[in-house]
Amino acid sequence: MSTEMETIGERLKAERLRLGLTQAEFGEALGVAKNVQSRYERGDRSPDPVYLAAIARSGVDVLYVLTGKRLPENAISxxxxxxxxxxxxxxxxxxxxxxxxxxxxxxxxxxxxxxxxxxxxxxxxxxxxxxxxxxxxxxxxxxxxxxxxxxxxxxxxxxxxxx
The missing domain is CATH 1.10.8 (Helicase, Ruva Protein; domain 3)
Structure with a gap:
């Protein structure tokens, strides 16, 4: 069994948890309902570009969410x-x-x-x-x-x- 997170939804959930937010808090901050956030994390729905831009502004590593690869070490904030x-x-x-x-x-x-x-x-x-x-x-x-x-x-x- 692989410990690597395989789906966008799983990685999105990991980033939300890293930020210490519930689905409701995260969704509210991004302008989506808790059930929409839940569907993204389960993989029932794919996030659109507007949502991805919003999560990037909230501190989420969008590169990681989309590809499973973290931002490069030499990237500056x-x-x-x-x-x-x-x-x-x-x-x-x-x-x-x-x-x-x-x-x-x-x-x-x-x-x-x-x-x-x-x-x-x-x-x-x-x-x-x-x-x-x-x-x-x-x-x-x-x-x-x-x-x-x-x-x-x-x-x-x-x-x-x-x-």
């Missing part, structure tokens, strides 16, 4: 991307010149990498990682260097405990 976007915007303003789209993209990706590292450390309840070299990379990007590789010059390491 939307919150981390928002933080990085804000940091990239502020850095671009501080540079005092107009960045090209390519320069801004490199800046954003570099900041996403550091934000994701901090996010992972928080998930692990460890100390916030020490991030070095970001300012130099930002300056090189702002100066128009086309030779800045993504992640180059940025070092992320765990801070040593002082206790």
């Amino acid at each position: 939307l919150d981390a991307a928002r933080v990085a976007a804000g940091q990239a915007y502020k850095a671009a303003q501080a540079l005092g010149n107009d960045l090209s789209v390519e320069q801004f993209e490199r800046l954003f990706v570099t900041l996403c990498d550091t934000t994701a590292a901090r996010e992972e450390a928080q998930k692990a309840s460890g100390p916030e990682p020490e991030v070095k070299g970001v300012h130099k990379v930002v300056q090189r990007i702002g100066a128009g260097s086309n030779n800045v590789q993504i992640g180059s010059g940025v070092k992320v390491s765990q801070k040593k405990s002082t206790t």
